[in-house]
Amino acid sequence: MNLQQRIDLLKRLGEYILSTDNQWAAAKEKAFRENGWFTPAFIELSANSIANAYLNPAALLAWATQYGIPAENAHPKNVGIVMAGNIPLVGFHDFLSVFLSGHRQTIKPSSKDEVLIRHLVEQLHGWEPATQALIGLQPMLKGCDAYIATGSNNSARYFDYYFAKFPHIIRRNRTSVAILDGNETVEELALLADDVYQYFGLGCRNVTQLYVPQDYDFVPLLETFRKYTELADHHKYKNNYDYQLAILILNKQYYMTNGSIILHENGSPFSPISQLHYTFYKDEQATAASLLENADIQCVVGKKWLPFGQAQQPGLTDYADGVDTMEFLMSL
The missing domain is CATH 3.40.605.10 (Aldehyde Dehydrogenase; Chain A, domain 1)
Known part of the structure; x- marks a missing residue:
């Protein structure tokens, strides 16, 4: 052919x-x-x-x-x-x-x-x-x-x-993260919800950690994320949610939830199913620079980076792990 x-x-x-x-x-x-x-x-x-x-x-x-x-x-x-x-x-x-x-x-x-x-x-x-x-x-x-x-x-x-x-x-x-500045619109947060929840967060392009400013208000985000409330009715996802919630409660650790996802402060970009990690930053540009050099990060979502809602919509040249598959094939 x-x-x-x-x-x-x-x-x-x-x-x-x-x-x-x-x-x-x-x-x-x-x-x-x-x-x-x-x-x-x-x-x-x-x-x-x-x-x-x-x-x-x-x-x-x-x-x-x-x-x-x-x-x-x-x-x-x-x-x-x-x-x-x-x-x-x-x-x-x-x-x-x-x-x-x-x-x-x-x-x-x-x-x-x-x-x-x-x-x-x-x-x-x-x-x-x-x-x-x-x-x-x-x-x-x-x-x-x-x-x-x-x-x-x-x-x-x-x-x-x-x-x-x-x-x-x-x-x-690999996994993906988002950098927020606290001024996101409801529409942007709704698109971020897609990046977080689609495929139950199982993809390497799913956002599993948020970087937020020190005084960030999580309430609007949690309210907007209710667009995926139905995921809490999925038995496999619900089992993970209940388990992660129980662990945090038993260990007396602080968390926030809207019933379908658990927000927990954690420095790791890899979060369990049904949980979204967050960490506070002081310097947005320095944080972004370190993330872009991190081999564990597939993509960075935010106003200055990959647009909200685009994480799970890669194009033909958005190669996994940043390795050019076609270039490799043409070199054989």
């Missing part, structure tokens, strides 16, 4: 994702049954974001042109992809990058997020048999020429060992 054929096929895939096709609806329903964190609303959010931001043919062509992807890949390699499973279709960008570049790929999907990616790959196989030689799914990766693996800090150590002799990208735990 040449580049234009691949772009045309990706365009068709985007249209399929946005459709009401019965098979696609059944796949999304199955994904929810197999993973309770993948609610229908969050599956739709992720799928629609992918279709609109990633699978626009003009954007794909511009992306390919930016990296000089040739019409034909004369020396395709087999790239093994170990996908994460924290949010629906979280590994789609890696799949897309390899497919557009003209390399072959062997995917090891996460057991938590296998249904959706498998269904979409099978659709491609059905539409265009040539993709069967380009895209495969396997429970174990062997014999690949290069690897892209995403996981926890613990699993990354194993990836480093197993893939050391091959070109590779290894991704570890």
